[in-house]
Amino acid sequence: MATLNVRILSHSNVTSLLNAASPMSLLELMARTFHTFSNVPGAAQVPHRMTVKTDAHKVLFMPSSLQDVGTAIKIVSVPTKGQTSGIPATTLVIDEETGEVKAVVNARALTAVRTAAGSALATLHLSSPTSTHLLIFGSGAQSRSHIDLILAIRPTLTHVTIWNRTAGRLDSMVSELRTLHPSVTFRTIVGSGSAYIASAVRQADIICTCTNTSTPLFNGADVKPGAHLNCVGSYTPDMEEVDQVTVGKARMVVVDSVEACKLEAGEFIREVNEGRRTYDDGWIEIGRLVDAEGKIVEGVVRGVRKEDEDVTIFKSVGISVQDCAIATWVLGRAEELSIGNLVEY
Structure with a gap:
């Protein structure tokens, strides 16, 4: 043998x-x-x-x-x-x-890198090419990978705000990021400072939610026109990182897998169940937006963002x-x- x-x-x-x-x-x-x-x-x-x-x-x-x-x-x-x-x-x-x-x-x-690479791919094609403000919720490996890859593909970003429930791990991560990216201004928000969170959301061109919360992190009314969101933290039907106002702002929701998100994307399942969107007309897989080389498929993206003011959302629950x-x-x-x-x- x-x-x-x-x-x-x-x-x-x-x-x-x-x-x-x-x-x-x-x-x-x-x-x-x-x-x-x-x-x-x-x-x-x-x-x-x-x-x-x-x-x-x-x-x-x-x-x-x-x-x-x-x-x-x-x-x-x-x-x-x-x-x-x-x-x-x-x-x-x-x-x-x-x-x-x-x-x-x-x-x-x-796990963190493959998820962030999917978000960065969506961000490359759906966010404004002149984006300057990135807002991250969470301070774990997912958040760090999202920051690293999105800064790499959006060099126009000059400000990064990171929210976390506690300071310890957040402070350590930001200290390292400031050394690696001296031209970027990093700001932190700790705990439930709603006024600071609202201000950061209003400024953000790109928002990434990378937490395991079951309740929305911010008020969707504060999401500005033209913003792009990557929602990667919730992975069960009863978890909702973003509220229904946020979900409803997207013309169409881009997902990693329609079938997986039907089972696991809590806030987006709720929108369908409550009759505000349908799976067939309201969701599209990112694999139908890009070709095998990562280039955008002509015409398809117009169903997701028709105007510069449109809000776009990429929802990922992760596919094996x-x-x-x-x-x-x-x-x-x-x-x-x-x-x-x-x-x-």
Whole structure:
């Protein structure tokens, strides 16, 4: 029997490979993934995730396969007792020929980056090219990845405001960001300072909600004409990061997956259930807006933004083919550079 070697990629391995990647390469990776998912019949297998509950976590199992990419399963443990150490995640990549596991990849950073790359792709095509103010809700890995990628694709941004419930992790992140981006003004809002939040929302050209809240973070009446929103935090029918005023401002909601969002996008499901929008006429997948190279499909985007004053929203609950795509991509780079530990299995 032939010897099987499994490549183990640690968090530091994965982080070094991601840091070496250009932002546009990550956006193009997600564009190919979304385009294939939405346009090539039978190319994606995405069973709905399974959940197992433990004493301290809700463990999610998310298998997927994408044509010409590969097959993988991501395992994520979501804390249920208020832990603040982050969300453990691992992706197993399967050998298409043998059916064996060929890599074990620490996915803690991958999840944040693949989500932010999807938001950045939407932001590139839907936000104003002269945007100057970015507003982020949350201070975790998702928020940091959104800031890094959106600053990279929107160099016109000069002001970034970040809200979080508490100061500790927020202060540390902002200190690092100020060093990395000395030409950008960073401002923080802590807790329930509604007047400060309202002011920041009114100024924001781009808003990203990256929290696990179940109640809206701000008043949609304060969202200014022409703003673009990336909503990535809520992932169950009873979670609502943004209110119904915000949702209703979009001519059409851009989503990562219509079927996934029907099950998990709380505030957007509510709008449909209450009769203010329909799935068929009110939602469109981002994979139908962009081609496999990440370029906008002519004419389609006009249904989303017809006037400069239109508000646009991208809603992402995350689809497992994104995890398959980015894990396979990282594994390919690791194999080329001989990064990681090969373990005889």
